[in-house]
Amino acid sequence: MINSTQKQRFGSIKYIKTQTGIIDPNVLRNNRVIMGLENDPRADIFRVLRTNVLKQLRHNNWNSFAITSATPDAGKTFISVNLAIAIAMEEDQNVLIVDADLRRPSVGQTLGLQYDFGLIDCLTRELSLYDACISSGIERLLVLPGRNFNKNPSELVSSRKMLDLINEIKSRYKSGIIIFDLPPLFAADNAMLLMPYVDAALLVIEDGKNTSDELQQSMYILEETNLLGLVLNKSRRPLLTHQYGYTYETG
Known part of the structure; x- marks a missing residue:
């Protein structure tokens, strides 16, 4: 567990001034954060x-x-948080997860974190990335x-401040993996505005x-995006393979 006295590095950055979270296993269990729990067989997914x-x-x-x-409510944040933890569990693999859903942010809540600042403060109050993370x-x-x-949020998402912030994130954390939790494609245009600034996407x-x-329309929206695969959530059917990439089924 990270504490405020440790000098942790993410890429080339020391983030000793970063706010520090405390993980509560009961909160993780209630929010279905499978990867944060020990010996949960569902973690294999x-x-x-x-x-x-x-x-x-890497390829x-x-x-x-x-x-x-x-x-909405397809479980994208559930996937984002569990996948972020799974990647961070690899030795020497740092991960930054960015909650870029300005309408319904829930990454911090899912992890049970308490915090005073976030992404929106970097955009509207010029808070530093160090202080927001x-x-x-x-x-x-x-x-x-x-x-x-x-x-x-559309105007803010498409603003120069957002572009500058994303460029700063990618520059400072280029030695780690950055995951952006975006809004649903059909909820607003925010996801489409941000998609060009990431390397790939998971649907x-x-x-x-x-x-x-809806699937065909989603694929049309993402036709110029490098698609890592599809995650079929809330399913009880056997694991399938889809023509557009890997399909994973989670509870």
Whole structure:
């Protein structure tokens, strides 16, 4: 576990001034953060997903990717958090997860973290990246949490400040893996505005809810994006392989 006196490094950066989180196993269990719990057999699903995602990232020399969904409540943050922890569990593999869903930020809440600042403060208050990030309490996992933004975020997402912040994140954390938790594709245009600034994307589909038309429309939206694969969430069917990439089924 990370504490405030430790001098942890993420890439070439010391983040000893970063806010420090404390992990509560009960919160993780209630929020289905499988990878944060010991000896949970369901964790193998995310180990397989980690292996295939990292294989593609390393093969293409990429270090950033987005996770999004077609529609709300498909479980994209559940996937983002568990996959981020799974990657951080690899030796010498640092991970930064950025909650870029300005309408419904939930990464910090899912991890049970308490924090005063987040991504929105970097954009509206010119808070430094150092002060906005929080060490998660999980080794090698750093979080740039989100906070509610009551105004329409589209203009902010497409602003020069956002572009500069993303460039700073990618520059400072280029030796680690950066995961952007984005809004659903159909909820607003925010995900589409941010997608060009990441190397690739992972698409979460909710089994039994998302239709074939929604899947096709999602693939059309992402046609110029490097697609790492599809995650079929909330499914009880056997594991499948989809023509667009690996499909993983989670509970």
